[in-house]
Amino acid sequence: MDDYDRREFLSLSLPGFLGVLAALPALCTVATRANAAEGRLAADGAMHWEAFLEAVAAEAKKQHLDAWNQDQYVRDIAGIASRLHLEDPVLLKGMEQIKTRLKKGKVDFEYLEKRVDFGLCLVQFDVGEIIAPHDHPGMTGMILCASGEIETSNYDLVEKPDTPPPAGHELLRRVETKVLKKNDISTLTAKARNIHTLHARKVTQLVDIFTPPYNDERSEKSRWYELSPEPKPGDPALIEARIKE
Numbered sequence: 001m002d003d004y005d006r007r008e009f010l011s012l013s014l015p016g017f018l019g020v021l022a023a024l025p026a027l028c029t030v031a032t033r034a035n036a037a038e039g040r041l042a043a044d045g046a047m048h049w050e051a052f053l054e055a056v057a058a059e060a061k062k063q064h065l066d067a068w069n070q071d072q073y074v075r076d077i078a079g080i081a082s083r084l085h086l087e088d089p090v091l092l093k094g095m096e097q098i099k100t101r102l103k104k105g106k107v108d109f110e111y112l113e114k115r116v117d118f119g120l121c122l123v124q125f126d127v128g129e130i131i132a133p134h135d136h137p138g139m140t141g142m143i144l145c146a147s148g149e150i151e152t153s154n155y156d157l158v159e160k161p162d163t164p165p166p167a168g169h170e171l172l173r174r175v176e177t178k179v180l181k182k183n184d185i186s187t188l189t190a191k192a193r194n195i196h197t198l199h200a201r202k203v204t205q206l207v208d209i210f211t212p213p214y215n216d217e218r219s220e221k222s223r224w225y226e227l228s229p230e231p232k233p234g235d236p237a238l239i240e241a242r243i244k245e
């Protein structure tokens with residue numbers, strides 16, 4: 001956007017005036033964004049979609065700092081997400097669009113925002129649908145339940161187990177299991193809770209934010225697991241998992 005300083009506004013030539021006219025849409029966009037950044041809904045303090053995105057973007061930039069603290073980041077993103085107005089028109093429209101896909105028998109994904117620093121998508125499950133255990137290489141994740149009810153379990157990879165598992169297997173430690181209902185949040189970082197599985201108890205819609213976002217390399221590195229039906233003897237949280245091809 002061109003910059004117009006005070007002096008130029010005070011001594012407008014015709015070309016200058018036309019320039020201001022040309023810049024008006026951009027000025028309006030900036031004003032709209034600025035309003036959105038302050039734009040909490042009066043009633044309950046919830047955030048408009050634009051304000052939400054800008055707040056997430058501001059936090060996501062911090063990943064480029066040397067001292068990026070992922071635990072703090074997912075807490076901050078969760079704090080922002082907990083203020084998102086779930087009836088925002090942008091969100092409702094996205095939800096409505098994926099609703100029509102429910103009958104295809106698999107989990108639906110719809111990206112609402114893809115940026116260099118983060119990706120935001122809606123995920124929809126039919127009753128009983130499962131996403132098998134998988135990891136998120138080098139990524140953080142924040143899942144906000146927008147509607148429905150879904151069980152999530154998160155696992156840490158046991159880096160150097162006393163007894164190494166057979167080839168093609170890893171040892172996982174279950175570190176969290178919870179049932180998410182509307183407004184509940186689950187998070188993971190590159191180091192903690194990075195592997196998860198989800199099982200929908202009702203038709204469920206989630207808002208997912210991944211930072212950094214998926215790209216070809218991260219998708220390629222991502223692993224999917226098949227959990228052993230029984231935990232290791234003596235420790236119900238320890239589970240052997242076969243790495244799927």
Ligand SMILES: [Fe+2]
Pocket residue numbers: 134136196
């Ligand atoms: Fe995931």
